[in-house]
Each structure stands twice: as structure tokens, then as C-alpha cells.
Amino acid sequence: MDPAGPEPTGRIEVRGLTKHFGSFTAVDHLDLDVAPGRITGFLGPNGAGKTTTLRMLLGLVRPTAGTATIDGRRYADIPNPLTVVGSALEATNFHPGRTGRNHLRVQAAASGVSDKRVDELLELVGIPAAARKRAGGYSMGMRQRLGLAAAMLGDPHVLILDEPANGLDPEGIRWLRGFLRHLADEGRTLLISSHMLSEVEQTVDDVVIIANGRRVAQGTVEELRGEPTAFVRTSDPDRLTAALQQRGLRVAPKGSGLQVTTEDLAVVGDIAHASDVAIHELRSEQTHLEELFFNLTETEGDRNRLTGATSARAGGSPDLPPPTLPPPSGPPVDPSVIAAPPADAKETGR
Amino acid sequence: MSAAIRAEFRKFFTTRLWWGMAIAVILSGAAFAVLFALVFTSDIARGPQGAAVPTTDAALAKAVFTGGIQIGYLLTLAIGVMTIGAEYRHQTITATFLAVPRRGRVMGAKVISLLVIGAFYGVLSLAGAVGAGALVLTAKGHHPFADSSIWRTLALSLLVLGLWALIGLGAGILIPNQVAALLISIAVAWIVEPVLGLVLALTDWGQNISPYLPSRATAAMLESTSGGFDGQPVDQLSWWAGALVLAAYAAVMAGLGTWRTVRRDIA
Structure with missing residues (x-):
């Protein structure tokens, strides 16, 4: 132009x-x-x-x-x-x-x-x-x-x-x-x-x-986003770890189970089946990005509840003071749950 | 700058405000002209009891033709308030400043467009007033265009409406809430300030101040005589001094508004 x-x-x-x-x-x-x-x-x-x-x-x-x-x-x-x-x-x-x-x-x-x-x-x-x-x-x-x-x-x-x-x-x-x-x-x-x-x-x-x-x-x-990981809980962690590592997958203990660096849950299930190990839980984990973002939005919701109607909008500043950032943790959550209602709805709703 | 001015005109003529105002201005111009013409030429007003009535045909014509100007300038005052008030109220000011981020330029475009819009409504007001007023005056045996100073009054009344629109522009910025700005500026211009002018005229010290009030300066500019509480004509400035005083009010209000707008955060 x-x-x-x-x-x-x-x-x-x-x-x-x-x-x-x-x-x-x-x-x-x-x-x-x-x-x-x-x-x-x-x-x-x-x-x-x-x-x-x-x-x-x-x-x-x-x-x-x-x-x-x-x-x-x-x-x-x-x-x-x-x-x-x-x-x-x-x-x-x-x-x-x-x-x-x-x-x-x-x-x-x-x-x-x-x-x-x-x-x-x-x-x-x-x-x-x-x-x-x-x-x-x-x-x-x-x-x-x-x-x-x-x-x-x-x-x-x-x-x-x-x-x-x-x-x-x-x-x-x-x-x-x-x-x-x-x-x-x-x-x-x-x-x-x-x-x-x-x-x-x-x-x-x-x-x-x-x-x-x-x-x-x-x-x-x-x-x-980082590498995709799966969480698996099993009756015999040691045996499953060995079997997974044998197939070239990276495995690390996490909580009550194992974290496997793969996005393919079928591979983990098949290996467990072949090794004769019972699986109690098997699921994809949140990506790092999802986890990071979820922690931000979740605590932001708490913050809104505390400040309530005193939110800055009426005072001339459009933004609320957000919270401090906690370390990434907590249970895996479907990312769609992160979808918070707009700030206005949240403030008036409480 | 010309692009910004064109945008201001489009803003004004794309809502229903303008033609509603246009009808009001024409009707009030015609109605007050007829009313004034009938009253000022009536036997009671011209009899021994009459007071502050224009005596010459020229003064009579000026009073009749500008009879609806007060309603006219109150309406353009409101237009001035809404020119900026509606932008903040509906947040179109964001779009305005995104297109023209030099805010002084936007304000300059608003000032120029309001002066033109004021003249536009002035033409409408006079069309109603001169049309209806000249008819009544002629019927009553008075000459509607007795001397050339009438034309000066008519021309200056176009400027009057524009200058009051600029006063409104400033008020619309300095009073952030549009509804409050409308109510306050109309109430002050319509009631508070004229009454204050009359009260001041009663005191020795106030006599020297009252000619400089906006409504008195407007009357001086148009050479329309008006009476005080005692029914006698009050002192007023010469037409050019009145014009300068009213222009000064407009400049101060528009200037303060611009100063405020340039600094303000648009959140």
C-alpha cells in the first residue's frame, strides 16, 4: 500500500x-x-x-x-x-x-x-x-x-x-x-x-x-507441547518396565505407575499382554502445554472467586490481577474442561 | 485530514439522529418565528404596557427570524455532546482511533464537521423561520428585509449553531457519562445560565459580567434584543464582540476536550 x-x-x-x-x-x-x-x-x-x-x-x-x-x-x-x-x-x-x-x-x-x-x-x-x-x-x-x-x-x-x-x-x-x-x-x-x-x-x-x-x-x-506420554498402572511394574525398554521405549516411574514416552496406547497394551502383565490403568497424559495452561486457568478461577465484584473492570482497568504460578501438577484433565466462561459470566455468577 | 472529516460526516448521517434533529429544527424555527411575529406585532405588545419590543422593522425581523435559534443551538449542543459521547458509549472510539491514531487529527475533523453540521441545521432553521416569519410580518404590514444588517444576522446564526456544537463537544468529553453530559449541558444552557445572566444584570458588579455569558453573547451576535426582569432591554455587546466571545467559549471547550482525549487511555 x-x-x-x-x-x-x-x-x-x-x-x-x-x-x-x-x-x-x-x-x-x-x-x-x-x-x-x-x-x-x-x-x-x-x-x-x-x-x-x-x-x-x-x-x-x-x-x-x-x-x-x-x-x-x-x-x-x-x-x-x-x-x-x-x-x-x-x-x-x-x-x-x-x-x-x-x-x-x-x-x-x-x-x-x-x-x-x-x-x-x-x-x-x-x-x-x-x-x-x-x-x-x-x-x-x-x-x-x-x-x-x-x-x-x-x-x-x-x-x-x-x-x-x-x-x-x-x-x-x-x-x-x-x-x-x-x-x-x-x-x-x-x-x-x-x-x-x-x-x-x-x-x-x-x-x-x-x-x-x-x-x-x-x-x-x-x-x-513436548513429547507425548502415556501413564500405565500395572500389577508388576518392574517386569513391564523391562519389556517396554526392550522395545526401545523410554519408561520412568511416576506416582503409582509408570510414564511411557509414546502416544500409542495400543503399543503399551500389546507389550503388557505379551509379557503377561495385568494392566489396571492406561491412558494418554496431558501434554506439557495443556498442563501448564490448565494450572494457569484453574488458579485464575480461584482468584476471580476471591476478588468477586471488586474486579478491575469497573475501576477502569480491564484486566484482573492473575495469581502466582504453581508448579505443574494435579490430575490429568480433559483440555476441553479448561474452557472457562468469559470473565463477566464468572464474576456475576458467584 | 480530509479522510477523517469524510468519516465524521458518514458517522453523522448513518444514524437516525440527523433527520430527527432536522425536523425538530425546521419546526421550532417556523413555530417561534410565527409566535414572535404575532406577539411583537400585536396591539398589546406595541401599546403603552409593552416593553422590550423591537421598534424598527429591521429589529423586528431579526427577533422573528432568530426566535427559534435558542432551540436550534440547544439541539446542536446535544449533537456536539453525542458526537463524542456516543463514540465512548458504544466504544466506536476504538475503531475511530485505530483508523486515525493521531487523535488531534480526529478531534480536528470533529470540530470542522460540527461547524459544517451547525451551518446545515442553521440553514434548516432559517428556512422554517424566514419562510413562516416573513409571511406573518408582511401580512401585518412590516417589511421583513428592511436593511442589509438582517442578512448579517442570518449568516451569523449559521455560525452560532456550529459554535454551540463545539461547546457540546467539549462538554461531552469533560463529562464522561453521555446521558449526564446531555442533561447537564442542556440544563445549564437552557435554564441555569440565562437565569444567572438576568440575576447578574440586577447587581451593579454583575452588570458588567452578564453580557459575556454564552447566551447573552449569542443574542448580541444576532442583534436580537431581549428584556431583563424589569422588562427593559439589557445591555449587550456589539455583534462582532459577541461573536468573538462565543467563539472563545467554543475554542476553550473544544480545546479542553482535545487535550483530554489525546491523553486518555482507550480501554
Whole structure:
């Protein structure tokens, strides 16, 4: 879009980013890298500081300290930024008395984009007819799609999406995954925040996890996931260990049973059967990533219960103070259980 | 900058607010013109008991044509409040600043668009007022366009509506809750401030202050005479001084609002 300048690459760099809301530290010396042309999941429990970080990156919130740049420039220094960075922050950013189409036409006028593109995008996200009605009656899914269309308006290289799957039904989430993959295949850089690992785990290449406004982990999904392991409890651990090791599997004692480095439970069962050992329990274990994330979200739930209605939203800061991070432990849990309701529902429900 | 201004106009004309306001402005302009024309030309008002009634045809025409301006500027004041208040209330301010992150530029676009929108409603108000008022005045045997200063009054009334919209813009930012901002600014502009002006005019020291209040400056700018509690015409500034004073109020309010907006976190 800027023929005079160098081709944008879409690298996002965050260095020492800090934000205090009064005495509360929402984001605490955060470093963050998003590589060009990849999908990066920005994960953390509700109140970890994700939204505040994204809002600082987009020039909406003024950092207390540190920098956040896109291709080496602050957002406010990018001329006509919608053509470089597209973002969808919240699902509620529409005037209820204005149609979705007119909302996009306002944004198009502000960034010099043609009105024809507005209608093309409404086709692309699948709401061409509905967008001619006033936005007050839109469902959550409609709002998310309209938000995505707004983000795509200037055909940007970089897309920053805050909880894009919130409020989508399973069919909508499937559509979203395909849509995001399509965008990434076109070479765009995507930064997607979520408080649900399961929502983005299959979509993203890289993961950044934050809690308490600080970075907890960063890496590719494969790196953070670690090797798949199985847990087996048996009548004769020594004999089974020997048999498994004989077949080249790594085995270590764990609790009342053994941890085997494999994702194939059948192999373990077959070996046990062949060695004439009785199996009392055999299951896949959580990956390291799941375990790490579960501990964050679980304790975050406790924290919400304690703070209750005094949560920071009313006090002007959008994020809750998250808890300290416990060591990874606890029983294996289906990752779908991690799917916590949105912060609002949780706070009012208790 | 022109892109930001175009976006502001689109925002304004894509909700139902604008035509509801347009109808109100035309009707109030026409209704007050007819009312004033009938009252000021009635035998009672022009008799020995009458007071503060325009005596010349030119003064009469100015009073009649600008009779609905107070309702008009209260409405554009509300438009000014809602221009920014609705953005914060419905969080469209996020989209606005994402498209144009230089917030001073956004505020500049709002100021320019509000001045144009004020003039637009001014034209509507005058269409109603001049149409209906000239008819009544002519029927009563008065010349509706006795001298050229009437045209200056009409032109300045377009500016009046724009300047009050800017006062509203500032109030809409300085009072964060949109509903509170609307109620407070309308109540102050409609009741508190005019009454204060009349009360001040009764005291020796206040006499020198009251001409500088916004409503008094507006009346001075339009050269529409108005009476005090005693029924006698009150002192007012010359038309150009009134214009400068009202412009100063608009500049201070819009300036404070811009200063506040540029610094604010949009969370």
C-alpha cells in the first residue's frame, strides 16, 4: 500500500512493556516477538494482561514503560495504519443504530478504502444481507464476523485479533479456523489472543503464554507441547518396565505407575499382554502445554472467586490481577474442561 | 485530514439522529418565528404596557427570524455532546482511533464537521423561520428585509449553531457519562445560565459580567434584543464582540476536550 517504502514484513516486537493502572500492574516488563508470516497464539487466563498488551501495541493505551512496534514503528507512526495492521478487539464496538455495512463504510472513508471493498468483505465473511440491518440486533457471531471484515478492510499484512472465537458456535469456530489458516497461507502475520488453549491450539504455529502480566512461555507449539506420554498402572511394574525398554521405549516411574514416552496406547497394551502383565490403568497424559495452561486457568478461577465484584473492570482497568504460578501438577484433565466462561459470566455468577 | 472529516460526516448521517434533529429544527424555527411575529406585532405588545419590543422593522425581523435559534443551538449542543459521547458509549472510539491514531487529527475533523453540521441545521432553521416569519410580518404590514444588517444576522446564526456544537463537544468529553453530559449541558444552557445572566444584570458588579455569558453573547451576535426582569432591554455587546466571545467559549471547550482525549487511555 506504500509503494515508496520497503515491503513490510510484519514483525511485531514488544520490549519491556509495562502498564500500571493506579497501583495495579496489568502488564509487567513484557517481551514478545511475533515472526512474520506465522500465526502466533497469545494465550493467558482472563485478566492476564492480553487485552492491555494488544491495546498498547495499537496505540490505544499509553504504556507506562517499554515499547511495542510493528515493523519497527509505533502504531501511531504508521501512515494510514489500517492498510498495514488490521485488528478486531472487542465484539461490541458498533453503534447499535448504524448498520454493519455503514460501520465499515465509515472506516473505509477514514482510511481511503473504496466502498466496493466493503461489500466484497461482507461477502467474504458471509454476512452481506444481514449487514444492512442496524447493528443493535446482531448476534455475537455476527459481531465477530463484522469485526473480522473491519480488520481486513485495508488488506493489511498484519492481523491482530482479540478472542476472535468468543461467542462463535462450533460451526463458526470451524469456519474461523479455516479463515485464519487461509489468511496465514497468504503470508500474513497473525497474532490471536485467547483464554482457551483448545480454541487455538490446532490453528497456531507459535505460542506466547502470559500470566500476571508477565511472559510464562514462548515457543512453537511443538516445542511447548513436548513429547507425548502415556501413564500405565500395572500389577508388576518392574517386569513391564523391562519389556517396554526392550522395545526401545523410554519408561520412568511416576506416582503409582509408570510414564511411557509414546502416544500409542495400543503399543503399551500389546507389550503388557505379551509379557503377561495385568494392566489396571492406561491412558494418554496431558501434554506439557495443556498442563501448564490448565494450572494457569484453574488458579485464575480461584482468584476471580476471591476478588468477586471488586474486579478491575469497573475501576477502569480491564484486566484482573492473575495469581502466582504453581508448579505443574494435579490430575490429568480433559483440555476441553479448561474452557472457562468469559470473565463477566464468572464474576456475576458467584 | 480530509479522510477523517469524510468519516465524521458518514458517522453523522448513518444514524437516525440527523433527520430527527432536522425536523425538530425546521419546526421550532417556523413555530417561534410565527409566535414572535404575532406577539411583537400585536396591539398589546406595541401599546403603552409593552416593553422590550423591537421598534424598527429591521429589529423586528431579526427577533422573528432568530426566535427559534435558542432551540436550534440547544439541539446542536446535544449533537456536539453525542458526537463524542456516543463514540465512548458504544466504544466506536476504538475503531475511530485505530483508523486515525493521531487523535488531534480526529478531534480536528470533529470540530470542522460540527461547524459544517451547525451551518446545515442553521440553514434548516432559517428556512422554517424566514419562510413562516416573513409571511406573518408582511401580512401585518412590516417589511421583513428592511436593511442589509438582517442578512448579517442570518449568516451569523449559521455560525452560532456550529459554535454551540463545539461547546457540546467539549462538554461531552469533560463529562464522561453521555446521558449526564446531555442533561447537564442542556440544563445549564437552557435554564441555569440565562437565569444567572438576568440575576447578574440586577447587581451593579454583575452588570458588567452578564453580557459575556454564552447566551447573552449569542443574542448580541444576532442583534436580537431581549428584556431583563424589569422588562427593559439589557445591555449587550456589539455583534462582532459577541461573536468573538462565543467563539472563545467554543475554542476553550473544544480545546479542553482535545487535550483530554489525546491523553486518555482507550480501554
